[in-house]
Amino acid sequence: VKRGLRRLWEGRFWALALKELRQIRRDRRLTISLIVPPLLQILLFGFALDADVRDLRLGIVDESRTAESRELISVITENRTFRLDGSYPTTAALERALGAGHLDVGVVVPSDFARLRARGRPATVQVLLNAVNANTAQIAQGHVEGAVGWLNRRLDAARASANAGAAAEPPVADVSEGPALAASRVGPGRVEIRTAFLYNPGLVTAWFTVSGVFGTLIILNGSLVSAGTMIREKERGTVEQLLMTPASALEVIAAKILPLFVLLMGMAGLALAVAWLAFHVPFRGSLWLVLTACACCVLTGIGIGTFISTLARSANQTLLISFFVNPPLAALSGAFTPIEAMPRWIQPWTLLNPIAHFAAISRSVLVKGAGLEVVYPHLLALVGFSCLLVGISAWRFRRQLG
């Protein structure tokens, strides 16, 4: 009985699965959309999504025109955050340039800057920041303040060593650190904070985006491709032919899902290879864990796609319906922007988003080298989503067949 059952299962099942595979292969558009969009997306996203703050255009009004003011400007432009774009004769000209969008930052050094500084009195430098981009403004402000703080400490140190002659502690040892390391080393009763960046010390943004976009890619493209294959029978009216075969509804569905699963896993592998080769994303944790999560993601994508195909009547309708599903899913996944930066009331909803769970897994495993003991809640959620979605869509598809 067991052998007979197996033969029956295998023979019919494989025949159907092979038929699906051949159909997908012959559909040039589907083959293209399995390879081109994922590759293009991962490359574009990886290269273009970069929130790094660098090369901001800096304009200067130097009313002081002294060695001291030039020192200040060179300290601010020392690292690659700011790039000196031009000098302006008056503050009004600078403000006009800032308003017209020719500049990102303006610095006004007052005419009494050197005099006040020589007397040891506080000299105020005006910094105008174009804060249209809130994120850039915040980081740029930090850099300016850090640079000015660093200059202050150097001045303090110079004054202290001038006053005390040979000081006990060599205070200028940290000049090479540059203004970006806003660390106060000198002076009495100082507190310094040293920052160490773990897991991604070079601050490569692509590691964050690529490891997150990966899940978006699998689910969105997976759902589009599977909706395209699932709708075909309906669009061409071949459902009756399927009903006439001795295969049961479950066999038909399983035979439809299996080839899709294999092809989409191939696509996921391709994307992983690009992440590794083009962006050098470190594969610190277990690859099997990532692949398991990928498999769940692929199943989720197939589930979403099949569900959409049961709602639609034609291929272009599936695509239009997916417009209602995919962009919100992608935007609320934390793949492009951190979930923590979303408004408080949206954050719990991301728990219902499979892409968010996948992004958490792939980032923890690939970049941080975490194991199953850390990511198991996310993996469980993913398994739950894939079972639920495949179950619901299989049920709806079966009802359609009947």
Add this chain to the structure above:
Amino acid sequence: MTRIIAQARKDLTQILRDRLALALALILPLGLTALLGTAISLTVTDIPLVIQDLDQTPLSRQYADAFRSSLTFRVVALPPATSPETALAVGRARAALIIPEHFAREIRRGRLAETQLLVDATDTNTALLTRGGADQITRAFAQQLGPAASSPTVYAATRLWFNPGREPRKFYGPGMFVLALSIFPPLLAALAMSREGEQKTILQVYVSSISAHEFLLGKILAGITIGLVQWFLVLALMFTLFGLRLAGDPTPLLVGSFLFLFCVVSFGSLVGAAIPNQAAAIQAVAMGGFLLAFLLSGLIFPVENIPAALRWISELVQARYFVVVVRDAFLQGGGWPAAWWAVLAIGIIGLVYYGLAWRTLRHMQVKA
């Protein structure tokens, strides 16, 4: 002219009859703009932080309290017998502050007290914000300590222009305005055009007396009409949900918007004429319109950060120029002097798309 209007009326009727397309045209732009504009932000507040205080003195607790009371950080408890590194590894916290032993003693003796901040740099932008916040708190704390050490010689007075509260919504709202207008109008235009190819109705157009320009202008007129409705809806959202106001002369925005709609609808018509298959045309517009507008136009991430090898593509993307026009109208208020070149660029790209669409239209007969 009457033929153009007749063609436009026919296309509008077709869209009005398709309930799915209508929902896509009117509800989705509103919903997506509202959702994306509110959800997308890079500025993390409440970064979870664990503090390991090895000193346990009033002074070290005062330092820890400075972190606790800041808006940037949210202090989470470090479970006993856990190292800060583990808290980061399991994702309990994004950063860990370690206050060493003898922290208070070193300060009181006038020596350097060095604390350490470990940052989970998986998310690089958040890592930078974390460092900036911690630096600021530490500087403020150091200044409170001794009056002798506290008078800085140079003082930077920073003024934040155009968005003084650094509200992310004011930056991303206009961006989503551009995104909605660069997806939905061309999508409907591509649908309308590829339908003619798919259902072979283009042959009827060929045998009728309408010229290619009239046919195309009619289609574009219908597309722009729907685009204008979307424009009004999304603009109303900008004024209400995002709290934006026009900062200056609104004429660059009006002219720019009209040209932009002409440009994207021509783009949609071009794609629809080139691909006589509705499903494939939708995918092409989604890829072209969405990806290019989302990634290569500076909506979220600065264009300057795109590698030079790819950056030239963004010069060809109409959304990149429209972003400049919209942000200028809502935030900077520079008017024509600041935005004329962007409006001009949108017009030129639109004319190029129109020309290409007209050329492709002449070959549709062969395909059908």
